[in-house]
Amino acid sequence: NYRSKGKKEMKLQEHLLHDLKQMNGVIAMSVNQTALCLRGMPDVVIYIEGGTTRFVEVKVGKDVLSDIQKYRIKQLQSLGFEVDIVRTKDDIYNVLKSLGG
Secondary structure (H helix, E strand, O other): OOHHHHHHHHHHHHHHHHHHHHOOEEEOOOOOOOOOOOOOOOOEEEEOOOOEEEEEEEOOOOOOOOOOHHHHHHHHOOOOOOEEEOOOOHHHHHHHHHHOO
16 A cells, blocks of 8 residues: 555655654655655655765565666666665665664
């Protein structure tokens, strides 16, 4: 069910945001929600002290990346950015740990 998946995804995003606030990071949510943004961009952009920028795509259950999301991830990685795909709270923990949290 799409609505239920959306709620689960939003809950996971909220968990990520809560934990990132404790690291004093700046978070941009849902960069793909406006018509002017590029389709397929990850759900969350994280800015951490020292100039670190990290992109995070949130997926739940058996949800898979779309072709445009795969393209954008490769594009961002080719520019030198790290992109994480999180599905669980453990995945979020690992991202935060890699950011020094």
